[in-house]
Amino acid sequence: MATDKKFTSLAGREKIVGNSEKLLNVLEKIENIAQSNANILVLGESGTGKELIAHIIHENSLRAEGPFIPVDCASLPENLLESELFGHERGAYTGAFSSKPGIVEYAHGGTILLDEIAELSLPLQSKFLRVLQERHFRRVGGRKLIEVDCRVISATNRNIVEAVQEGCFREDLYYRLNVISLQLPPLREMKEDIPLLCDHYLDHFNRENCRRIKALSPQAMDLLTRYDWPGNVRELQNVIERSVALCQGDVILPEHLPEYVRESGGVSGIRLSLPFEEAKKEMIDIFEKKYLNQLLGKTGGNITRAARIAGVNRKTIHRLLEKHGLARKGDK
Ligand SMILES: Nc1ncnc2c1ncn2[C@@H]1O[C@H](COP(=O)(O)OP(=O)(O)OP(=O)(O)O)[C@@H](O)[C@H]1O
Ligand SMILES: [Mg+2]
Structure with a gap:
């Protein structure tokens, strides 16, 4: 560790x-x-x-x-x-x-x-x-x-x-x-630490929830290493906690990871099992999150500048951040 x-x-x-x-x-x-x-x-x-x-x-x-x-x-x-x-x-x-x-x-x-x-x-x-x-x-x-x-x-x-x-x-x-x-x-610049952090938090949440999940599958680990982690270590911590809760067996698989993490690995995200409108909504959500993450990454979190670049008003950016649970305290 x-x-x-x-x-x-x-x-x-x-x-x-x-x-x-x-x-x-x-x-x-x-x-x-x-x-x-x-x-x-x-x-x-x-x-x-x-x-x-x-x-x-x-x-x-x-x-x-x-x-x-x-x-x-x-x-x-x-x-x-x-x-x-x-x-x-x-x-x-x-x-x-x-x-x-x-x-x-x-x-x-x-x-x-x-x-x-x-x-x-x-x-x-x-x-x-x-x-x-x-x-x-x-x-x-x-x-x-x-x-x-x-x-x-x-x-x-x-x-x-x-x-x-x-x-x-x-x-x-x-x-x-x-x-x-x-x-x-940021974590995206220290990607070699991601497997260590995943193992650390797997261990932590196993103990906290009396679970015995042994490992993350190589495919799951691969997706976690490709993802850009705009919320850094805290976001990774949350993702592992969620996947421990969702995993029924003893290995964490890609299906236990959030859609936006899976999508970042280039896995075709479109779920044909969903009706068209729902599948479309899912894709739009993924797009919006990705767009916001990149945009705010570029402006260092400055919403006024982000709005200017995106050609929308600040309210729209705030609304999208709220919608996706990305709003941070003190955002201006
Ligand atoms: N390198 C690391 N190893 C282990 N845990 C870490 C590491 N970096 C951060 N963490 C954990 O990630 C979580 C977030 O860290 P912390 O609260 O210190 O971040 P922060 O930069 O103050 O975030 P914010 O700007 O949102 O306040 C904490 O649970 C912390 O213990
Ligand atoms: Mg802090």
Whole structure:
């Protein structure tokens, strides 16, 4: 599984599956930077393992004994996120019946992961910049200055340089966060890791579901290696979970894989067993998914640009993403 001679000294290495050159390069870089105190910006498409890598950096840092606290900047509206991050004093706003420390305070002596950093509003960006510069802050509605010592790892699947150019992200904060950047390659560029990942997740879901599926058939493995994995490792994980659930025997076959994965192998997808209208709908679905994946791959997830290239409005792109369950939180 995750076996290699190098990097065995990295704590948590066993959680990372893969031996490709590109993955090993990332691990080598982690080994070099983990012990420094520098802030790190982790970049990569959705599902490439940004949070996993951030955690491993923490586990290998001098702060490993301290807390590791992930915060999703896209999950809360601005005022709630401010209080979540910085805490508040009693009476700071209606409903604040007691005072509460924020995540930044809890992260003292450890690492904070600012996930989906590009979604942080401009006012919160300013507040965070001040924390990084001055190493202290005040709770919402509070006067006391609270000292904080935490390392910041931020992560995003967006093109943050573009966000800086468009004025949506403060340049000074970008430089503070991006002392070192780490780019995680998409799974389609590390295809040699796919069999290892499949075996790993087969094992995992066998155990989780008390199943004893022995293997993936060579044909199934072939299709999985040809597919492009726009949702990266997380998508692969979901596909294996689904195929374990569908498989009755002890080998996973192509028929247990989703249609769009089978189709990517060039297997003629048209199901003559279906009535014409249903077969047509199935093909249209496959086409739409493939089209969206390639289009958004090309624009790095930027929907405005995707709409422009496709000659449709953004609403249409959003509707299609929703229809196929491809919408990501914070899509713009
Ligand atoms: N190389 C890998 N080996 C094993 N598991 C992995 C690997 N890369 C990612 N994973 C797993 O894939 C899933 C997605 O990873 P993670 O949540 O870290 O991705 P992410 O880049 O933060 O995604 P998002 O942008 O959607 O938040 C997790 O379950 C993680 O453990
Ligand atoms: Mg994440």
